[in-house]
Amino acid sequence: MKDVRAGRNGRAFRLRGVLVPAAGIALVAAMSAGCASSGGSGGSGTTASTSSTIKIAYLGDQSGSLATTFGGGVIGAQAFVSYYNAHGGLDGHKMTLSVYDTQSSPSSVLSDARLAVENGADAIISQDVYLGSATSYLAAQKIPVFGAGIVPQFYGPGTDMFFSQEGNWIGYESNTQSKYMVSQGVKKIAVVSDANPGNAVAAHAVAKGVTAAGGTLLYTNYTVDDTSSAALLSLAQKLHSLGAQGVYTNVYGTAAPQLQADMAQVGSKAWVVAGSIGVSPAIPTQFGKTINGLLSEVFTATWYNPQGPGIVTYTAAMKKYSPANVQNAEALSGWANMVMFQGAINQLGKKSPTPANIIAAGNTISGYTGDGLFPPVSFPAMHTQLNPCFSLAQIVNGQWKIVTGTATNPFACGAAESAA
Secondary structure, eight states: OTTOSOOBTTBOOOOOOOOOOHHHHHHHHHHHTTTBOSTTOOOOOSOOOSTTOEEEEEEEOSSSTTHHHHTTHHHHHHHHHHHHHHTTOBTTBOEEEEEEEOTTOHHHHHHHHHHHHHTTOSEEEEOOTTGGGTHHHHHHHTOOEESOOOSGGGSSTTOTTEEOTTBSTTTEEEOHHHHHHHHTTOOEEEEEEESOHHHHHHHHHHHHHHHHTTOEEEEEEEEEOTTOHHHHHHHHHHHHHHTOSEEEEEOSTTHHHHHHHHHHHTTOOOEEEESSOTTOTHHHHHHGGGGTTOEEEEOSOOTTSTTSHHHHHHHHHHHHHOGGGTTOHHHHHHHHHHHHHHHHHTTOTTSOOOHHHHHHHHTTOOSBOTTTTSSOBOTTGGGTSBOOEEEEEEEETTEEEEOSSOSSOOOEEOOEEEOO
């Protein structure tokens, strides 16, 4: 995953991703059989006879270097389509879903986007790391795109056809994690990242938010080698000697939980905050209680909030259509992107679901939460603004636990800090 992330103003970005077991990828292939396309050849999924059927294209990594990390998103998208088609569709509109394998390649993303449009897609679902190669084309074609918005081209003037429930987290970061730590008496906070330009710039924004939250910025390091176990252990020793109580990390893979384990090894009780691992069950399975205290930013409600209406629906759908993946966080991410799309369809009224009408409807969304699946979303404001709210999960006795909000609303909010 190193250095694959396109930059905002030349910088790369953090992906709010998770680890997806290999079994999840195998299931992707099984679920896609007969309804998905590989290498960009469009094929329809569930068919509907009504003239107002919505044709959706899913662009994502089903093969290539990123498939093991992001391939699981299609599981949630396909379960969503199957579930809602079985329940009458979205506001009466049935859906078809064509899956395009972007093959972890910028050129494939663009060619697949072109093919999806040629095949009559009314909307695209994607959180592909290389989507930036296709955004100019999709903007020119006025095709709405729904996803986490992990490329800089998703935001700014002229991007009213791109919809992300996170808002502009390319240009901004939130200090929600710092506010939470300070509220728990964790006030001496360090901020570190690897040398990837995007991770470093984002970490600078988080560092600004520490003092705004009432904490003390104890230490910064934007050149950590997150591929070296020796470097992480050395960092843990440094942070312990400085008396750090909390450490925000903007690093790849399992470097953050490894640093938390290293902190425990050197005798520190500091909390490490991870911005990019979600609540993957693979993390505590791998590290166990050695990472007690580890915090993770979480951008949707999850199965740890089973009473939330949005999670009740997600769980019911996954148990029916993909029971092995109820706790696959990347599948949940794919589902959440479809729920964002649902928010636009809900605004259509009696208008047909053409790309132009979907774009117009999406730009009337106000305070939409997807039945509590994510914090309130409003457009057009969030084409440029950050949604500064998310929840925090923590490893307690070797298991994830949501530590913010309530059982039905796990989100906490902070202030947006510019990454510029």
